[in-house]
Amino acid sequence: MFDLEDFFNLSTDLFCIIGQDGCYQQVNPAWEQVLGWKPENLIGHPWLELMHPEDIANSWLLTKPQQKLQWDNRFLHKDGSYRWLSWSLSTSQKGLTYGIGRDISQQLRQIQALSTERESLYNLLNQLPAFLYLQPKNYRVGFYNERFREVFGDPTGKPCYEAMAGLKQPCSVCPTYRVFDTNAPQLWEWVDSKTGNVYQIYDYPFTDMNGEPMVVEMGLDITAVKKAELALRQREQELTEKNQQLQTTLEELQKAQAQLIQSEKMSSLGQLVAGVAHEINNPVNFIDGNIIHAKQYIQQLLELLQLYQQEYPYPTPIIAETIEAIELEYITEDLQKLLHSMKMGSDRIRNIVLSLRNFSRLDEAVMKAVDIHSGIESTLMLLQNRLKAKPDHPTIKVIKEYGQLPLVECYVGQLNQVLMNIMTNAIDALESLCVIGQHDRPQITICTYLLNSDWVVLEITDNGPGISKEVQQRLFDPFFTTKPVGKGIGLGMSISYQIITEKHQGHLRCISSPGEGAKFIIEIPILQLKSPRPL
Incomplete structure (x- = not known):
């Protein structure tokens, strides 16, 4: 069995006995393992000799406790560095002090690292362009970032419905509590009545370190996106009006071609123009249908022209001069190619619009x-x-x-x-x-x-x-x-x-x-x- 001396010598903690003169009377071998000092080099030396100068003012020898004392300070290592030790000290009736010390340097470094990491996280959240906060079930505002304060002001001491909406009682329909009830995220929009800004709100279930349910809410200002959507709707109206003008004459087909090119550019915006795909589809179908008739009419006009040339092979000088000036033969050949190209362009736009509608399927909210x-x-x-x-x-x-x-x-x-x-x-x-x-x-x-x-x-x-x-x-x-x-x-x-x-x-x-x-x-x-x- 171990006796007290075995325990004294085998312990990894620092044991020491200090006399009334403040000098070491006895130390265990752990001093050499932790601080590098051999026990024989310490006996008879003052307790304060190894202590960090800044810690001496609060040292045990100056306070003279009459009972047990818990105390942390820095002690000199033999290599010249200092180690943090946690001491438990007690004084006997004979005036001897018994001390037990433990090296806490690593724990303090870990605490400092966690503190630095926490501060970095807070700095990151404060730099977000969206406001963010945590809400427990008691309606109080937990952690919040700087953007939250900019939008709603200081929420200290206020429940969320008062801090954010100026109400005296909870909202009748609370999106946050839908997250508590369903344990599923919620995505919704909110308009700030003071500024008119539109925010996209994302609520997500969260559990803190104690296992308590909370909700993380983040709000991103999407006012600029909403303005862009309004501009797209206005542009859609303009495109519709221009397409209606193409119903009158053959000469306006060139304007229709320009409009088709513009429509193709708009379709390349993908998801941003999914909402206008249905409206573009109607005038495109009109143009596509009329190109067929236009091709038939032009073919008939060309046949009539050929008939004139057969019946009147010798035109007047003015007509012959005009035929040469406008390159009638070239126009006759190129007109068919032009109509064919317009037909291909029309088909291309119809395929793109169909792809947009198939992709978005905004009108199909059911399974x-x-x-x-x-x-x-x-x-x-x-x-x-x-x-x-x-x-x-x-x-x-x-x-x-x-x-x-x-x-x-x-x-x-x-x-x-x-x-x-x-x-x-x-x-x-x-x-x-x-x-x-x-x-x-x-x-x-x-x-x-x-x-x-x-x-x-x-x-x-x-x-x-x-x-x-x-x-x-x-x-x-x-x-x-x-x-x-x-x-x-x-x-x-x-x-x-x-x-x-x-x-x-x-x-x-x-x-x-x-x-x-x-x-x-x-x-x-x-x-x-x-x-x-x-x-």
């Missing part, structure tokens, strides 16, 4: 059975400009490996949003390698197949830089992004994950390694309410 491949093709058409060769990178090749799939029940617009998010990220990753000259054959492979009779699989694979394990673990977390500031806010993949897993009862996962590209796998049931996916 319905659709062709998955149609959504993929619409998304690829909207991304054609991103896939084309640029001065700093070659064409991004798209390989399609479509399987034989049945119609799949889904929310079409939301599923197309997921496809757009994943393909856009793949293009961004490939461009980043091409720009620095580390890739000359970028490609994206899209593969679809049946997992079994109840499930379909869609795989999107790129040969880009790949994704590390650390990033994959947070890939679907809200607000997590690896893009530079201003390029993304970290919600695209989080929302995509929610659409697949919650809206469609499916699965979304990523398989990747650094330098090996990335593969995103989407699995959804063909029919909802079917049995779960087999493991």
Whole structure:
């Protein structure tokens, strides 16, 4: 069995006995392990000798305690550095002091590191262009950033409904409490009655370190976006009025051609003009139908002209001079080509408008059975400009490996949003390698197949830089992004994950390694309410 002397000598804590003169009478071997001082070098030396000068004023020898004392100070290591020690001291009736010390230097460094990390996080949140705050169930405002204070003022001591809305009781319909009730994110808009600014609000469920439910709310000022939408609607009206003017004469067909070119440019805006695709479709159909009639009328006029030339082969000098001046033969040949080109342009615009409507499907808010491949093709058409060769990178090749799939029940617009998010990220990753000259054959492979009779699989694979394990673990977390500031806010993949897993009862996962590209796998049931996916 160990006796007290064994315990004194084997302990990793620093033990010492200090006499009434303030000098060491006995120390254990741990002093050499922790501070580098051999016990024999300390016996008879003053307690204050190794103490940091700034800590001497509050030292035990000056306060003369008559009972146990807990105290932290710095002691000199033999190498010249100082270590923080936590002391437990007590004085006996004989005037001897017994001390037990423990090295807490590492714990203090960890605390300092955590404090620095916390401060960095707060600084980052304060630099966000959106206001952000935490709300517990008691309606109080938890943490908030500087942007929140700029929009709502100081919320100290006020519940959220008073600080943000000036009310004396909770709102009758509280989006935040919908998050508590459903444990699902909420996306909505709010208009500041004081400034007229429009904010897009995102509420997300959150659990603090104590397990208490909270809500993270972030509001981004989208006033500029709303103004852009209004400008697009006004532009739509202008386009409609111009198209109506094309119904009168053949000469105005050239104006129609210019309008078609402008419409094609507008369609290249992709998602931004999805809302006007329906309105553009009507005048395009009118033009397309009238080109057929115009072609017939011109053909009849040309036949009449040929008949005149046959019946009157010798025109008057004035007519002959005019025929030569306007190059009648060239006009006759080129007019057919011109009408054919206009017809091709009209067909092209109709296809783009159809792709926009198939992609957005804004009028289809319910789940319905659709062709998955149609959504993929619409998304690829909207991304054609991103896939084309640029001065700093070659064409991004798209390989399609479509399987034989049945119609799949889904929310079409939301599923197309997921496809757009994943393909856009793949293009961004490939461009980043091409720009620095580390890739000359970028490609994206899209593969679809049946997992079994109840499930379909869609795989999107790129040969880009790949994704590390650390990033994959947070890939679907809200607000997590690896893009530079201003390029993304970290919600695209989080929302995509929610659409697949919650809206469609499916699965979304990523398989990747650094330098090996990335593969995103989407699995959804063909029919909802079917049995779960087999493991």
